[in-house]
Amino acid sequence: MILDLAIGALVGLGCGVVFFGGLRWTVSKLESVRRPATLMISSLLVRTAAVTGAIVLVSEGSLARVLAALGGLLIVRTAMVAIVRREVSAMEVASWT
Secondary structure, three states: OHHHHHHHHHHHHHHHHHHHHHHHHHHHHHHHOOOHHHHHHHHHHHHHHHHHHHHHHHHOOOHHHHHHHHHHHHHHHHHHHHHHHHHHHHHHHHHHO
C-alpha cells in the first residue's frame, strides 16, 4: 500500500511538472505565434492526453495510486501558483521603480 502511494505520488509530481510546465511554456509563447487559439487548444489536448495516459498506465486498477497521483498534481499546481505570483509581484514592484 505504501509503495502504491509512493509510485502514484511520484507519477503525479512528474505529470504536474509536465502539465503546468507545459501550460507556462504555452502562455509564454502566445504573443509570438500567429494563431494563439490553436496553440492553446492543441497544447491543452496534448498535456491532458499525456497526463491522463500516464495516470491510467500507472494506476493498474489501484484507486490509491490514482488518488496519490492527483495529490502529486495538486502539490505541483500549488508550487507553480506560488512561483508565478512571486514573479508577477516582482514585475509589479519593478515597474514602479
